Amino acid sequence: MVRRPLPGAAVPVLLDRAGFSYGTAGGRAQVLADTSFMLEPGGFAIVTGENGAGKSTLLKLVLGEIRPSAGEVRLFGRDPLRFRDWGRVGYVPQRTVASYGQFPASVEEVVCANLYGSARRFLPFGRAERRRAREALDAVGLAGTEERMPGELSGGQFQRVLLARALVAGPELLVLDEPTSGLDEESCRAFCALLAGLRVRDGKLAVLMVTHDLERLSGLSADVYRLAGGRLQPPAYLREVARA
Amino acid sequence: MLEFVGEMFRYEFMQRAFIAGLMIGIVIPLVGVTVVLKRLSMIGDALGHASLAGVAAGLIGGVNPVAGATVACVGASFCIEGIRRRLESRADLAVAVIMAAGIGLAGVLSGFVPNSSTFSSFLFGSIVTVDDTELCLVIGIGAAVALFCLAFSKELFWVSLDERAARLAGVRVGAVNAAFVLVCALTVSIASRTVGSLIVSSMMTVPVACALAVARSWRQASLVACAVGAVSACAGLAASYEFALKPGGTIVLIEVAVLVALLAVKHSVARLRRGQRRGSAR
Numbered sequence: 343m344v345r346r347p348l349p350g351a352a353v354p355v356l357l358d359r360a361g362f363s364y365g366t367a368g369g370r371a372q373v374l375a376d377t378s379f380m381l382e383p384g385g386f387a388i389v390t391g392e393n394g395a396g397k398s399t400l401l402k403l404v405l406g407e408i409r410p411s412a413g414e415v416r417l418f419g420r421d422p423l424r425f426r427d428w429g430r431v432g433y434v435p436q437r438t439v440a441s442y443g444q445f446p447a448s449v450e451e452v453v454c455a456n457l458y459g460s461a462r463r464f465l466p467f468g469r470a471e472r473r474r475a476r477e478a479l480d481a482v483g484l485a486g487t488e489e490r491m492p493g494e495l496s497g498g499q500f501q502r503v504l505l506a507r508a509l510v511a512g513p514e515l516l517v518l519d520e521p522t523s524g525l526d527e528e529s530c531r532a533f534c535a536l537l538a539g540l541r542v543r544d545g546k547l548a549v550l551m552v553t554h555d556l557e558r559l560s561g562l563s564a565d566v567y568r569l570a571g572g573r574l575q576p577p578a579y580l581r582e583v584a585r586a
Numbered sequence: 587m588l589e590f591v592g593e594m595f596r597y598e599f600m601q602r603a604f605i606a607g608l609m610i611g612i613v614i615p616l617v618g619v620t621v622v623l624k625r626l627s628m629i630g631d632a633l634g635h636a637s638l639a640g641v642a643a644g645l646i647g648g649v650n651p652v653a654g655a656t657v658a659c660v661g662a663s664f665c666i667e668g669i670r671r672r673l674e675s676r677a678d679l680a681v682a683v684i685m686a687a688g689i690g691l692a693g694v695l696s697g698f699v700p701n702s703s704t705f706s707s708f709l710f711g712s713i714v715t716v717d718d719t720e721l722c723l724v725i726g727i728g729a730a731v732a733l734f735c736l737a738f739s740k741e742l743f744w745v746s747l748d749e750r751a752a753r754l755a756g757v758r759v760g761a762v763n764a765a766f767v768l769v770c771a772l773t774v775s776i777a778s779r780t781v782g783s784l785i786v787s788s789m790m791t792v793p794v795a796c797a798l799a800v801a802r803s804w805r806q807a808s809l810v811a812c813a814v815g816a817v818s819a820c821a822g823l824a825a826s827y828e829f830a831l832k833p834g835g836t837i838v839l840i841e842v843a844v845l846v847a848l849l850a851v852k853h854s855v856a857r858l859r860r861g862q863r864r865g866s867a868r
Contacts, residue, residue: 405754435751444798445623446807447745455744459756464737466805482794491802 350363351419354515355381355404361412362399373399377413377574379567383514387577388550390556391569397552400569401519404550405433418515429459432508436520439500444490449495450488451474453507462512465541478504478510482536500530502536508538516540518551524560534561594827602721603713603833606688606780609728611819611837614777615811616735617773618790619797619804620766623746628681629666629767633774635688636662638783640775642695642707646716651722655783656775662688663771667764707821711782711834713823720779721753727776731827734769735808742766745805765777789815798850 350356357379363372374396381387391397397481402408403415406422417425453475461467479485482502487495492503493526501521508516538561541547553559556566565577594600637655644654662684669680698703707715711792716724735742741762744752753759777786793814794807801807822837 391818407750407753426756430753431754433751433754437748446798447743447747448803451743452747452806453742455747456755458740458744461740466739489802501810526703 350416353382353416354385354418355379355387355550356416357400357413358416360403360410360415362396362403362408363411365450368531372572374403374569375412375572378580379574381515381548381549381550384544386551386562386564387552388551388556388559388562388564388566389574390553390566391568393554395569396572397554397569398519400574401517401552405491405517405540409522429511429584430514432456432516434501434504434508434511434512434516434518434521437446437525438524439493439495439497442500444493445491447489447492448488449479449484449492449503449519452503453478453510456507473499474510478506481509482541483504489585496529497524497526501525501529501533505533505536514546514548516547518549518553520553520555521551522553522555527558530535530555530558531561534559537561587591588665590824590828594797594824595675599714599716601829602716602718602855604820606716606721606724607819607837608653608816609724610777610780611726611817612812612817613731614773614786614789615793615797615815616707616808617770618733618794619743619808620735620746621790624677625682626677627787628678628685630774631768632681632688633659633662633771634665634778635685635692636782637688637774637778638692639688639695640753641778641783642692642699642705645699645701645705646695649705652723652779655708655778656707656772657779658688658758659771660768663767663853667767670763671760680738684810688827706855708778709782709784710832711778711780711785715779724776724780728770732771734765738765739808744785744821756779760854781837785834785838788838789841792838793844796841796845796848799852801846804818814841818844826854841856 357377360377361372362368362374377400379387389397389400399408403410404417404422406417406425406559409423415422418427418430423534446579450472454471457467457471457474461471476485476488479487482505484499484502484506487503489500492500495503525533537549541549549564551564567577568575595604618630621627636658640654640656640658641651642654643649643658644651647654666680668686669683670677673679696702696705741757742758744755745759745762745766749759774783774786777789781789793811796814797807797810801810818837818840822840823833825831825840826833826836
């Protein structure tokens with residue numbers, strides 16, 4: 343018997359009239375309402391908005407950390423809460439160098455860690471995984487930093503380590519949570535250039551970025567969705583937004 | 587020196603003490619690395635106090651106190667995990683609650699223990715009176731704990747570093763956390779008989795503090811912590827034999843001395859480097 347693929351199995355992210363609300367003392371608070379959104383393979387979507395506009399909630403829905411209270415959310419055609427194939431998703435959290443502080447880990451160990459899904463069980467990472475980590479570091483321009491500790495790096499370098507970690511397993515979807523917060527102008531520009539280069543190299547890589555820092559991303563071309571009052575505004579092209 | 591070692595190992599109880607001490611000295615810091623980096627340093631204390639309540643209950647009920655300690659530790663670990671899941675971000679509070687319950691219960695039950703000197707031997711342990719059965723228990727559980735830490739080192743690394751990102755890398759965070767707390771409980775229960783319930787948590791944290799001062803990777807941190815634990819256990823046992831000191835306390839004091847020495851060396855090396863840099867800048 344031939345198993346038919348699930349509808350939308352190739353679509354990295356799909357929200358169909360999704361909403362999220364939570365109970366409070368005075369009733370229910372609506373964080374996100376009636377949100378429909380699709381990110382196709384190779385697409386680049388930026389979701390922006392003020393603090394409290396629902397950006398984090400949108401991300402939590404996509405990553406299966408919360409259940410939508412209305413509508414549907416799909417990650418590669420599956421319910422994100424039951425999604426298991428995490429090797430297809432690369433995630434760059436909003437973390438600062440300080441949060442890694444004195445954590446005893448080498449850059450290589452941090453990047454290798456994301457090969458967890460494909461590595462042999464019960465055994466430490468081997469030579470093949472370490473080589474892949476080095477290649478990923480090379481791709482983000484950090485060759486030679488394998489032995490250093492993340493806490494010793496600059497903000498821009500640290501962000502690129504997290505990017506290398508997200509990319510090491512060869513994902514089809516890259517999720518970035520406020521990647522430029524805490525970066526200076528130069529690191530921010532370098533990060534944008536790197537991201538643009540990655541997309542050129544891998545035409546199928548879909549990118550979903552959540553940020554409030556739209557002004558500093560004007561070098562990128564992406565569909566920009568603005569979240570306001572829990573509702574997603576129709577997309578605008580980033581260059582136009584920056585000009586307006 | 588050789589004479590001293592030869593004389594010490596003539597006694598069977600010292601041989602047993604060294605085997606148990608080495609096992610404990612390696613296993614407790616191995617677990618400790620994850621405990622400290624997950625910011626659960628108090629868990630050793632909480633489980634230690636719970637194990638005391640189990641020891642008291644065992645002595646009252648005429649059951650082997652080590653078995654009592656094991657049951658109490660495992661029970662306490664499930665309670666910690668249960669409370670932690672309900673309080674989510676306040677894992678430290680779950681540990682504190684279990685610590686309070688453990689110490690309260692141990693205090694009340696100790697009033698009913700028929701032979702209070704047996705009970706107090708569990709406070710600071712008595713590694714030199716370990717019999718063959720207990721030694722087998724220490725070796726068996728110790729080996730199982732070490733095997734767990736090695737086989738699941740990738741998972742433990744992830745949950746120590748970032749639980750959210752760990753889940754998105756495919757790690758089953760809840761299951762790993764629950765299994766790890768259980769492993770902590772088993773570790774504390776074998777340690778209570780040998781080095782003492784009040785000493786366990788120091789042996790979990792001090793060698794790790796030494797490792798954090800020098801290690802530059804997760805692998806190094808684990809190795810250094812185990813090495814400090816093992817060397818201190820041996821040195822502590824030898825010193826306690828020579829000077830008739832309590833072994834558990836001696837081991838921890840040696841670990842603290844190692845930490846102070848390491849920090850002093852690190853500080854002076856950093857000062858020296860700064861001085862050199864300033865010198866070359868001129």
